[in-house]
Amino acid sequence: MTGSESLDFIKKELISLEKNMAAEVANKSGIIESLHKDQKEAGKNLVEYLSVRNRDLRILQDALHIHGLSSLASSESHIRRQVQAILERLGETIPTEHIDICDFSFSKKKIDEKSHLLFGNKTIPSIPSLMVTFDSGFADSYALIKSLLENGMNVARINCAHDDEATWSKMINKLRKASKRTGIDCKVYMDLAGPKIRTVLLGKGKDKGKVKVKEGELIWLAEEAKGFGQDDVVISPNVPGIIGFLKKGDRVYIDDGVIRATVEKTKSGKAGIRITRISSEKSQIKAEKGINFPDTLIQIPSLTDFDKACLPFICENADLVGYSFVRNAADISNLQTELTAISETPPLMIVKIETPEAVSNLPSLLMEGMKQKAFGVMIARGDLAVEIGFERMGEIQEEILWICEAAHVPVVWATQVLESLNKSGMATRSEITDAGQSANAECVMINKGDHTIEVMETLKDILQRSAEHRVKKRFRFRQLKIAERFLKS
Incomplete structure (x- = not known):
């Protein structure tokens, strides 16, 4: 030996x-x-x-x-x-x-207690809680909401980036009505929109809401169209001040990374970016598509004025508040200060991990959140995958799960869970495997789609089978x- x-x-x-x-x-x-x-x-x-x-x-x-x-x-x-x-x-x-x-x-007792505080009672004790994303159609569909409750929904998610308070109220009222009639409890989770870094076409293609581009082309990021020619492709990132943080060599991803570019030149108030890859047959940039800057330290508030305006409604109606694009511990402290100024019993916080900075600062974020009796973490895999690179997503989500487990902090596994099944009625093989992995979290989030009930039934089956074979894996x-x-x- x-x-x-x-x-x-x-x-x-x-x-x-x-x-x-x-x-x-x-x-x-x-x-x-x-x-x-x-x-x-x-x-x-x-x-x-x-x-x-x-x-x-x-x-x-x-x-x-x-x-x-x-x-x-x-x-x-x-x-x-x-x-x-x-x-x-x-x-x-x-x-x-x-x-x-x-x-x-x-x-185990502590994690279970905190999960119960956040997500409420589970209909199936052996699997994670199920969170379902609502859209505006739910505001007029009591039958659908009742069916979701009866099929295992523990948390209803409302995204404040969409609709308005009147629509949110309709959703919540129908949920409360269905919950009372069925005797099934359900938490209300409201997601703050956060800074909306989206494409706004300023020059060519502005009238049509889309513009043709090609690999190798130089296009521009700017806050205004002044100083450009009529054939220039000019895009505003829709949030003032971002362009000033860009430096030569920084990567820029548009539309969830479908279009990738690199900053080639910077001038006052504008940056020239060279398109390096287009992963779509339709070589075009549309308005209102997301923009990510994975190499750039962008110093803009995670809590926007719009978010602050939503907080009174959230404090009155929600059990949980989701915090988008958190970067450091001060962000969490700022939101908690805003919440306690409005309510003596504010909603519990779910911190969304969707930037490289949030991953790097995860222990500090957890420590700040743990100043409250309970809080949770959401692995927001959509933006996070774009920011850190798709090839690193498997590794990073495991690290987040380990560290949150060490802090006894419940985790929400989110974004694209059985996405194809929800949209088309047919799941891919890799989605089934991914759904099995979600058993390592305390809650699983389902996005909106036309086949939500079928997704819930499939997910419950997968999670129950996974629960019979493992709790955790050896790493x-x-x-x-x-x-x-x-x-x-």
């Missing part, structure tokens, strides 16, 4: 891990003490987990596995107690006063840069 596989090696490494955990908890004691009293153990466990993930433990994990011991995988929610338990199996005596109370049962602990950044901060 090699040295790296010996029991002495394992014991030495585990003792070192526990010492590091204690040291990091001491370093972050001020942050932990600032948390809500019901979140302090979770905050401590998060720091301990990040301490572990700041090292490459793959050799240790292999050694543990060889000896039939826990490899620490799936121990995110109770990492220190798991290390202590292995040491006890190896003959070490842990003083009673040092035994961590945050064990598997404790952490290998290479070093996480997220952990390194947080511990050094």
Whole structure:
């Protein structure tokens, strides 16, 4: 047996891990003490987990596995107690006063309690809660809303980027009526619109709402059409000040990354971008399509004036508020201040992770959110995939799940769940596999579509089958840069 596989090696490494955990908890004691009293153990466990993930433990994990011991995988929610338990199996005596109370049962209970606060009662205890996105058609369809409740909807999602207060009121009133008649509880979740970075055509194609483009073409981003020729393609990103943050070489993605470009030149109030790829047979840019700037640190408020105007209605009618395009802890603090100024019992917050900056700052975001009794995280995979690159999406969503599990923070798995089935009535094979992965979250969000009931039935079947086979999977602990950044901060 090699040295790296010996029991002495394992014991030495585990003792070192526990010492590091204690040291990091001491370093972050001020942050932990600032948390809500019901979140302090979770905050401590998060720091301990990040301490572990700041090292490459793959050799240790292999050694543990060889000896039939826990490899620490799936121990995110109770990492220190798991290390202590292995040491006890190896003959070490842990003083009673040092035994961590945050064990598997404790952490599971805490996550379940917070999930219940956020998402309410589940009709099927073994699967995640189900969130369904409403659209304007729901305002006049009591029968559909009642059917959704009877088929397992736990949370109704209303996107404040669409419709108005009158329409939202109709949706909520019909939901309350259906809930009362069926005896089935349902939470109301309202999504703040956030900064709408959308295409506005200023020059060529403005009248038609679309303009032809081709790969290799230089087009312009600007806030006004002044100074351009009639044949120039000029697009406004619709949010003042963004263009000033662009620098040469920055990538620009339009329409969920269908059109990709690179900043080639910058001038006062405008930027020339060269189209590098068009992933569509229709080589055109339409108005009102999203624009992403994955390389650019854009310093604009996550909470817009429109969002603030929506808050009184949300505080009066919603159980949960979704916060779009959060970037740092100050964003969460700002929204909480606005909410508490309106209501003594404001809706609980769901923080949407959809930018690279939010991913990098995830531990700090969690710590800020944990100043409240309960809050959640949504993996908003649509914008996030465009921002970080589709090829990294699988890796990043796993990291978010691990870190939120360590913080005992419930997660909503969102965007394009069984999307083809919802739109066309036929699911793709990869969608079925993806839906199975969503079993690792506490809630799954379904977008609007023509086949929502069928999607819910299919999703429930997939999730129940997944629940019979697993709770979590075994992962290998290479070093996480997220952990390194947080511990050094």
